[in-house]
Amino acid sequence: MFGDNHLIVVDLGFGDAGKGATVDWLCAPETGLDVAAVVRFNGGAQAAHNVVAGGRHHTFQQFGSGTLSGVPTLLSRHMLVEPIALAAEARALTRLGVTDPLALLHVDERALLTTPIHGAANRCREDARGTSRHGSCGIGIGETAHYALDHDAPRVADCLRPDVLRRKLIALEEHYRPLLAGSAHRYDPVDALVETYTAFAEAVAILPGDQLAAFADRGRLVFEGAQGVLLDEWRGLHPYTTWSTVEPRNARAMLARIGAPGYILGVTRSYMTRHGAGPFPTEDAGLAIPERHNGTGRYQGEFRRGHLDPVLLRYAIDACDGIDGLAVNHLDALGGIGTATGYLTADGYVDRLKCGAWQALGHQQRLTELLSDATPVLSELPADVPGYLEERLEVPVVVTAHGPDRADRTIRVPATA
Structure with a gap:
């Protein structure tokens, strides 16, 4: 056809x-x-x-x-990769009978990481817009792309380099600290995120280029x-x-x-x-x-x-x-x-x-x-x-x-x- x-x-x-x-x-x-x-x-x-x-x-x-x-x-x-959501989706696919879903997954190392920090910032901005919301899903897609325009943003390749990843996550957290101050939106500490992303790197095929x-x-x-x-x-x-x-x-x-x-x-x-x-x-x-x-x-x-x-x-x-x-x-x-x-x-x-x-x-x-x-x-x-x-x-x-x-x-x- x-x-x-x-x-x-x-x-x-x-x-x-x-x-x-x-x-x-x-x-x-x-x-x-x-x-x-x-x-x-x-x-x-x-x-x-x-x-x-x-x-x-x-x-x-x-x-x-x-x-x-x-x-x-x-x-x-060109994807914005969210490892925590990926792990949850893999578990759901396993329950449906897919054998080892993560073995079917290949990820370009250049892809940006969407983190819970981006998500919290996204939801905070949408809350502030009130009735003028843009219709965001609240996951942090826009924040991921926007932050990467002017910053050394976390990428999938950094999951293989915990020290680099930690440095980038700390910088990301500091960037959003004023926005999130007093907000009800919470996320795991940086060290916990590094541990999660390191496990992600061990479970999937990260491709060089x-x-x-x-x-x-x-x-x-x-x-x-x-x-x-x-x-x-x-x-x-x-x-x-x-x-x-x-x-x-x-x-x-x-x-x-x-x-x-x-x-x-x-x-x-x-x-x-x-x-x-x-x-x-x-x-x-x-x-x-x-x-x-x-x-x-x-x-x-x-x-x-x-x-x-x-x-x-x-x-x-x-x-x-x-x-x-x-x-x-x-x-x-x-x-x-x-x-x-x-x-x-x-x-x-x-x-x-x-x-x-x-x-x-x-x-x-x-x-x-x-x-x-x-x-x-x-x-x-x-x-x-x-x-x-x-x-x-x-x-x-x-x-x-x-x-x-x-x-x-x-x-x-x-x-x-």
């Missing part, structure tokens, strides 16, 4: 579109794609990729969503994105964004360095969702669509639902500099769903959103303001949702899903490379 291409799976919405379930299906033996590894190319422990397969359910955070099929995971240098070519020599790679393009740090609706490049430029660059071809598979639901604050033009609180695995988060906020929005999906595709195929999930949940043909805005009727230059935050802020007050022009959603999206987005729908289970996914049409 995909030729000899490696696959890059990216969410075209605000997240929660079914990336993990799609990756799980791609990695399943019955799909026959001979996947050698799942490569995580952005985000960190804030991911929540729900996979249901053969009676087993797991919410993947840092492990690749091919783990239930025994496919190894490579956490690339880029080892992508070695994995590609063994078979197909599936790059699993986190979050959604509409939350991208440079292309998303600022300031309700993540400190992570969600669109696939980093995955493309990794493949380019080894001279390998890639196929971009964009993922969407048959309707739109958003977890947390920010503009959501087609939101409709009256949509009674059950949600098994997402609820209200203390920092992230409520799980919101809206009608299908090809205008935003087209914008996300443009932000990706194009995609090759679509996976459409949740086709079993179409009752009462409409589709947006455009918006009524302060600038008049809009049916196409311009994607600004990369890193043009001023454009993103103006787009956020425009969409915050936009009224969608809705029409009835055609019964053939995949065909409708192909017509509107000019991209073939190659995978469809009529339920949450791996068995609910099917190939729709052969994809062209």
